[in-house]
Amino acid sequence: MTATATELRGGARVAVANLIRFLETGEVPGGLFAPGVFADLSLPRWRVQAVTIQDVVALRTEGHPRPGRVRVERVEPTAHGFTLELEERWTGDGGRWYCREMIRADVAGESIVEMSIYCTGDWDEDRQREHAATVRLLRP
Numbered sequence: 001m002t003a004t005a006t007e008l009r010g011g012a013r014v015a016v017a018n019l020i021r022f023l024e025t026g027e028v029p030g031g032l033f034a035p036g037v038f039a040d041l042s043l044p045r046w047r048v049q050a051v052t053i054q055d056v057v058a059l060r061t062e063g064h065p066r067p068g069r070v071r072v073e074r075v076e077p078t079a080h081g082f083t084l085e086l087e088e089r090w091t092g093d094g095g096r097w098y099c100r101e102m103i104r105a106d107v108a109g110e111s112i113v114e115m116s117i118y119c120t121g122d123w124d125e126d127r128q129r130e131h132a133a134t135v136r137l138l139r140p
Contacts, residue, residue: 008075012082014110016075019103023070023088028057034111044121064122066092081107098123 008016018029039056040049050056068090076083084103089096099122105115123131 008077008082011110012077012105012107015105015107015112016082016084018110019084019105019112020070020072020086022060023064023068023086025067026061026065028053031109031111033057034108034113037112038114039117040115041117041119043119064088064090066090068097078104078106081105081112095125096128097125098128 015032018032022028022032033053033056035053036051037053037056038049038051039059041047041059048059050059068088071087071089072084073087074083074085082105084105085101086103087098087100089098091097100120102118103115105112107113
């Protein structure tokens, strides 16, 4: 079952909204990350970790330095926070880009204290066309 934002506990609901704002704008809402935040990012052919707010933000800004659009596919509460499934689209380097991500986050108050991020990697327009020509998705 897909959760709505109102099904999340108060702090997790705020953290999800702030995380989406950060992903779309690159601007970090105050209190989004706890001071000792830990992030574990898995990409198709690489894995990196960060343990400070500055380093977590750098994971994002170095990987996706431009603003974009987030489409939330699913949000579910967990005992310690939430899981979030989403797709992102942005423009940069002369083209349009796409990726899908799954994020599991633990929350204290309204701040993310730990998160694991699984990303498809960034698909350029050629990869998106190749995928569309090869695969028929049953759901968007």
